[in-house]
Amino acid sequence: MAVSNTSPTTTAGFQNTSSTTSGSSTVSGSQTAIAGNFDQFLSLLTTQLKNQSPLDPLDTNQFTAQLVQFAGVEQQLKMNDTLSALLTLNKATTTTDAVGFIGATITADGATAPLKNGAAYWSVNMASAGTANITVKDSSGSVVRTMTTSLAAGEQTVQWDGSTSTGAIAPAGDYTITVDATDVSGQAVVAKTEIIGVVDSIDLSSGTPMLKIGTISVPIDKVKKVIKG
Structure with missing residues (x-):
């Protein structure tokens, strides 16, 4: 686990970087x-x-x-x-x-992100600095990886390279994380998760435009941040 102000690079396990x-x-x-x-x-x-x-x-x-x-x-x-x-x-x-969102990297409410090209990204906002126990589950709900790491107070990016607890590489797909965090004194703290991904299409079939990150649908009103590529 490393902390940096630059874009995350792929490493084994997890990596967190500040950031009608x-x-x-x-x-x-x-x-x-x-x-x-x-x-x-x-x-x-x-x-x-x-x-x-x-x-x-x-x-x-x-x-x-x-x-x-x-x-x-x-x-x-x-x-x-x-x-x-x-x-x-x-x-x-x-x-x-x-x-206009197509091709842009967005941060949005949610905990399910796509593992693509050997990386999946989430944003985790810690109420205070402490230790986070991160669990990754596949689309069927099975646990594929657990990790304990230190996180700073505030928003930071958590990256997973797809490696499982058995040492294998998980297939591309959608994965969900849960974060159980405690502060330095061992008291539970709130850790809010958001997904990070590139919008590759728009779904208009429901009448309300939905941003698509792979197979994940994101309502426009759930978008928190937009980074143009």
Whole structure:
């Protein structure tokens, strides 16, 4: 385990270094309902005007109230058109922003990172300096490596080279770490983990853009840091 202010280099074991579719559907459904009520209102008003008695015409106040209702319905339709357009624009902007992450190294909330080209990276933020017991598990939940190391207070990068407890090299894939840490007096301290990886694609299938690090999906709002390559 070594500490440095430069980018991590691969070593045996571990190394730490300092360092919107549903919305559119709702609007569309509401707009259709309002439009139906609007057409019905016009039909009823027209029928009422045609069939009013010359000896007992429609009361002026009542007629005015109906016209106000008419204006209100029309305004609702216009507002829904505007909202729908804004949602469409927002979705397009979000997608464009997501595409800009491709090729960038990001740090995001999470504990599962890909082992690729002999290295997997995490960021560990220690509440205070102390000792960390790090456990690495594969995608099936089996423990493949445990390691005890000293970590400084604050944020630092932990690198794993894929070596297992038996001395073998773990295959490429997704691995999850857990960190149990204590301070210098032996008291438990909080150690927050984040994943580090390069975004290689964007998944739009769910309607919300998801950043992809290999097979790992990361919501944009979980990104904590972006480093352009």
